[in-house]
Amino acid sequence: MTECPRIQPTDYCNEDLPRLSQPWWQNLPSHFHALPDHFLADNDTRWRIDYTASLDTVARTGLACMAGAAALPASLNFRQQKEERELVRFYQPFLESGDPQLFFSAPEQQPEIQYHPVSSYHFQPDDGQAHTLSFRSPFEAKNTALRERYRQHKRNGTAWAQYWKHHGEPRPTLIMIHGFVADPYWLNTRWLALPWFYKQGFDVLLYTLPFHGRRKGALAPFSGAQFFSQGMAMLNETFAHAIHDLRIFMNHLREGGTPAMGATGISLGGYTTGLLAALEKDLAFAIPNVPLVSIMDLMKSWFPVNLQFPLFHKVYDTDLAGLRKITALHSPLTWPCQMPASGRMIIGGAGDRFAPPKHTDLLRQHWNDCHVHWFPGNHLLHLDQGCYLRTMRDFMRDALAEKSIELSA
Incomplete structure (x- = not known):
């Protein structure tokens, strides 16, 4: 049995990180991305944190090169620069409304869900069934000027x-949302020990984000490349699409009789989980895993993507606070969490340099100082994972008990 790590929730002691205040995009210091992350830890734990952090930095640079190369052609198109500045203005009234449901509106249609067999190398439960689900999405871009462009992405x-x-009978369902470029079902099945959660009594839904996996365009260089490479206006629509289609799957589960649902997600999936928690009041729990909370500040810390910031400032004719505001519509920091405090928990990696601990701590503050479980690994290498898996399971059981729902193993 893996022993729990020696990092306590109070061991993150970043005195340089200010208390979160709204509007967060104006009140975060401009050097937030460069603030160090401090942990109180013994020598052995400190060594593991520092070693995994160095590994993360190397891997992050490789991913940043891929993401930056995919985004650069659109950024250099001068005609598109002017159009993009006009397009992003459309979203400001939604941000200023104070109501996330105006932009992330509930689906107006419930299409028929198709069931398909899964490939033999995927998880096959002995006491149940595994299927691949699909439907043709009725989503339409909120911005009418973007609807035709968005429709062109047929896949x-x-x-x-x-x-x-x-x-x-249907069981409580764990919804899992993958990270950027990390969409394969087999990868998330093993990485996050999802069969173990299934054996604890949960049904499991693994959701594919837009422009990933089978949703990737035929000419996209890699899965997820089009998620961030089409400008900030299209990024807003992409998050709206992600939430819209996930809600259709959730409605399908409700119609099937599932007694409760909760969500977890890793990295970009953790960001999306935080956003979902601001929209869905009946989630039993939400557990973002190594989440980011500010896309622009994350990019500022990623070399060589950070070298494109002078171009971003030129394209959108604004400073860092303005760039944060453009992307604030889908940030979990912008909207109040709708779930009870008993259903909020975050998993953070002390050595994470993809989505550094300061992002986790900002979300913790925003979620009224909710519980954080720190592990001494990085974004990709989750050391002492057995401990946080058991912590998650116990937390999820307690959250279900708050709703008088018992989990049957």
């Missing part, structure tokens, strides 16, 4: 998920 118009369901 992205079909939503996909994998669903593991026990025999008999």
Whole structure:
């Protein structure tokens, strides 16, 4: 049995990080991305944090090169620069409304969900069934000026998920949202020990974000490349699409009789989980795993993407606070969490340099100082994972008990 790490929730002691205040995009210091992350730890734990942090920095640089190369052609198109500045103005009234449901509105249609068999190398439960689910998404871009452009992504118009369901009555369902470029079901199945959660009594839904996996465009250089490479206006629509299609899957689960749902997600999936928690009041729990909370500040810390910031400032004719505001519509920091405090928890990596601990701590503050479980690994290498998996399970059981729902293993 893996022993728990020696990092306590109070061991993150970044005195340079200010208390979060709204509007966060104006009140975060401009050097937030460069603030150090301090942990109180013994020598052995400190060595593991520092070693995994150095590994993360190397891997991050490789991913940043891929993401930056994918985004650069659109940024250098001068005609598109002027158009992009006009397009992003459309979203400001939604941000200023104070109501996230105006932009992330509930689906108006409930399309028929198709069930498909899963490949033999995917998880096959002994006491249930695994299916791949799909539907043709009725999503339309909020900005009418972008609707035709968004429709042109034909493959992205079909939503996909994998669903593991026990025999008999529906169980509480764990919704898992993958990270940027990390969409394969087999990868997330093993990385996050999802079969173990299934054996604890949960049904499981693995959701595929837009422009990932089967939703990737035929000419995209890699899965997820089009998520961030089409400008900030399209990014807003992409997050709206992500939430819209996920809600259709959630409605399908409700219609099927699932007694409760909760969500977890890693990295970009953790960001999306935080956003979902601001929209869905009936989630039993939300557990972002190594989440980011400010896309622009994350990019500022990623070499060589950070070298493109002079171009971003030129394209959008604004400073860092203005760039944060353009992307604030989908940030979990912008909107109040709708879930009870008993359902909020965050998993953070002390050596994470993809989404550094300061991002986790900002979300902790925003979620009224909710519980954080720190592990001494990085974004990709989750050391002492067994401990946080058991902590998650116990937390999820307690959150279900708050709703008088018992989990049957």
